[in-house]
Amino acid sequence: MILPRIGIGVDVHAYASVDSSRVLHLAGLEWPGERALDGHSDADAVAHAAADALLSAAGIGDLGSNFGTSEPAWAGAAGAVLLAEAARRVRAAGYEIGNVAVQVIAARPRIGARRAEAEEVLGAAIGAPVTVSATTTDGLGLTGRGEGVAALATALVVATD
Numbered sequence: 001m002i003l004p005r006i007g008i009g010v011d012v013h014a015y016a017s018v019d020s021s022r023v024l025h026l027a028g029l030e031w032p033g034e035r036a037l038d039g040h041s042d043a044d045a046v047a048h049a050a051a052d053a054l055l056s057a058a059g060i061g062d063l064g065s066n067f068g069t070s071e072p073a074w075a076g077a078a079g080a081v082l083l084a085e086a087a088r089r090v091r092a093a094g095y096e097i098g099n100v101a102v103q104v105i106a107a108r109p110r111i112g113a114r115r116a117e118a119e120e121v122l123g124a125a126i127g128a129p130v131t132v133s134a135t136t137t138d139g140l141g142l143t144g145r146g147e148g149v150a151a152l153a154t155a156l157v158v159a160t161d
Helices: 045-058 063-067 079-092 112-126
Strands: 004-014 095-105 130-135 148-159
Touching: 004 045, 045 063, 045 079, 045 095, 045 112, 045 148, 063 079, 079 095, 079 112, 095 112, 112 130
Parallel strands: 095 130
Antiparallel strands: 004 148, 095 148
């Protein structure tokens, strides 16, 4: 009997300095007018958490071991590109992707108005359904203090053998 496997991924990025020229990338989308996140790639915490969950579910490492900051090829890479590559690696390891669910933990940006767009972009990147939800921490912790954005994801994969 082939049983599904579940993976969990977490990613957190601090906001870039106020005078940064970076643009906020989150959930595969650009968010003009919002404060950008700082990171080696585009710092898309949502796409990174989703990729981490997929890699975990397939048992092939994590975001750092697959796309480490020591690898210049991934510097500035779009989160959706990392996510698509993670999905490719999961399939190459003998798994099909069932779905990914991601929860954004942040006061800003407000995800609701662009949720469907984010789900479409992220789903296209992995070739499977992605759902995006959001919450705040009611002023508690780093996201509540407005220091950054966190994302938590789960992924379901099934062996193709």
